[in-house]
Amino acid sequence: MGYALLPAQEPNFDSQEEGRLNIKTNTAALVRKAKSNFYYAFLFLPKQKREAIYAAYAFSRHTDDLVDEAESPEKAAENLEGWRAELQACYCGAPTHPIAISLQNTLKDFSIPMSHFSHLIDGVEMDLTKRRYDSFDDLYDYCYRVASVIGLICIDIFGYKNIQTREYAVNLGLALQLTNIIRDVATDARKGRIYLPNEDLVRFGYTEAELLAESYNGAFVDLMTFQYKRAREYYINAWGLLPIEDRKTLFSAEIMGNIYYLLLQEAERARFNVFSKPIRIGNFRKFGIAATIWARSLLLR
Numbered sequence: 578m579g580y581a582l583l584p585a586q587e588p589n590f591d592s593q594e595e596g597r598l599n600i601k602t603n604t605a606a607l608v609r610k611a612k613s614n615f616y617y618a619f620l621f622l623p624k625q626k627r628e629a630i631y632a633a634y635a636f637s638r639h640t641d642d643l644v645d646e647a648e649s650p651e652k653a654a655e656n657l658e659g660w661r662a663e664l665q666a667c668y669c670g671a672p673t674h675p676i677a678i679s680l681q682n683t684l685k686d687f688s689i690p691m692s693h694f695s696h697l698i699d700g701v702e703m704d705l706t707k708r709r710y711d712s713f714d715d716l717y718d719y720c721y722r723v724a725s726v727i728g729l730i731c732i733d734i735f736g737y738k739n740i741q742t743r744e745y746a747v748n749l750g751l752a753l754q755l756t757n758i759i760r761d762v763a764t765d766a767r768k769g770r771i772y773l774p775n776e777d778l779v780r781f782g783y784t785e786a787e788l789l790a791e792s793y794n795g796a797f798v799d800l801m802t803f804q805y806k807r808a809r810e811y812y813i814n815a816w817g818l819l820p821i822e823d824r825k826t827l828f829s830a831e832i833m834g835n836i837y838y839l840l841l842q843e844a845e846r847a848r849f850n851v852f853s854k855p856i857r858i859g860n861f862r863k864f865g866i867a868a869t870i871w872a873r874s875l876l877l878r
Contacts, residue, residue, distance in 0.1 A: 614840070617863040618832040621871040622735075629687050629734045630829075632679040636694065637727060639676050640701050650705050657702055664694050689733045696726045704770065709785075713774045713807075717751070724757075725750035728830070735827050739820035742827070748818060749834050752811035756841045759804050763791060763851045777803060791852040801849035805841060812838050828874035832867045839866065 619630050643660055647653035666672040667681040668691050683689075700722025710716040728746030737743075758765070758772045765772060766788050778785065781803065783796040812834060819827065836858065844856045 614836045614858075614863060615833060617836065617860075617867040618829045620864075620867055622829055625686060626734055626736075629683040630731065632676070632683040633689075633727075633730050633734065635676045636680050637697060640698055644701050644704055653705055654702070657698055661695070661698055664691065664698070667691075667694075683734075687734050689730055693726045693730050693733075696722045700726075708770045710772060710774050712776050716772060716774050719772075720751050720754040721747070724754035728753075731830060732827065735829060737820075737823045737826060739823055741818055741820050742823045745815050745818040745820075745823075745827075746830070748811050748815035749830060752808055752815055753833065753837045755804065755808035755811060756837045756844075759801060759808065759844050759849070760840060760851065760856045762788070762801070762849075766791070773800065773804065793850055793852050798848055802845075805845050805849070808841055809838075812841075825874050825877040828870055831874075832870045835866050835870060836863055 615634060619627055619634075622630060640657075640660060643656035644653040647656055663672050663674050663677040664680075667677050667684060672678050672681055680694075700719055703719055703722070707719070710719070725747040728750035729743060732742055732746045762773065771785060771788060773788070775785075777800060778788075781796050781800040783794075783800045787794070787797070815834065819831075824831070839862070840856060840858055843858060844851070847854070847856060
């Protein structure tokens with residue numbers, strides 16, 4: 578789980594400057610180690626924004642770990658309670674956890690509402706009690722909390738002028754999370770979690786028992802094709818909402834969107850056979866997407 582959250586202790590650095598440098602190094606290392614799609618989206622950001630994004634990413638990743646790596650649901654809930662206290666301290670106190678300290682440093686330069694991080698914790702907490710979703714409306718609430726608010730945090734760091742960009746961030750976050758759900762259907766099911774809405778399973782005649790047994794058949798392909806089309810619609814919505822005046826500063830968001838959209842296309846090309854082989858994109862292709870979109874952004878005014 579990385580750093581233990583409870584009990585939290587003040588890091589022992591010889592100076593404040595040494596402390597800041599160590600914390601920045603740790604959060605950057607966390608992003609690099611994860612080798613996530615987000616890493617490539619952040620590569621070309623200016624230093625101050627990149628460090629801020631690393632801090633926000635580290636906060637998000639650690640929030641997930643507090644649940645995923647806890648030995649029991651009770652311990653996970655306890656971890657999140659302590660993490661909420663650290664978040665509160667970021668805004669009006671003295672946080673003690675290195676990741677929270679890094680976030681507080683970020684908040685000195687970027688105005689990010691605490692409610693965004695609170696919603697994120699709320700979303701992760703849902704995994705403790707909710708492992709099935711009856712309808713897409715139910716799933717939407719979860720996706721908004723764990724993904725759309727991340728998009729809103731990101732645009733507060735990237736910078737934007739048009740308020741419509743918030744809707745872009747919300748839709749792109751939903752698209753990314755729905756892509757994750759498609760990619761991770763098998764691994765989530767092995768953990769006892771099913772994010773595919775039950776109403777969709779019923780509609781296409783594919784049962785929960787079949788999913789848990791990793792049954793790959795025509796009904797599953799039809800079900801996943803429906804999920805694919807829904808996710809694609811959110812990408813289209815997002816791209817249609819991005820104002821021209823904000824395209825230059827939001828190149829990192831566009832990198833994320835394009836990498837994840839390619840991942841979605843790869844899933845469709847594989848006929849959604851996620852049970853036999855993971856759906857992935859090579860690092861070289863990710864870097865190529867990132868470099869191309871960044872280079873294009875340099876031509877924008």
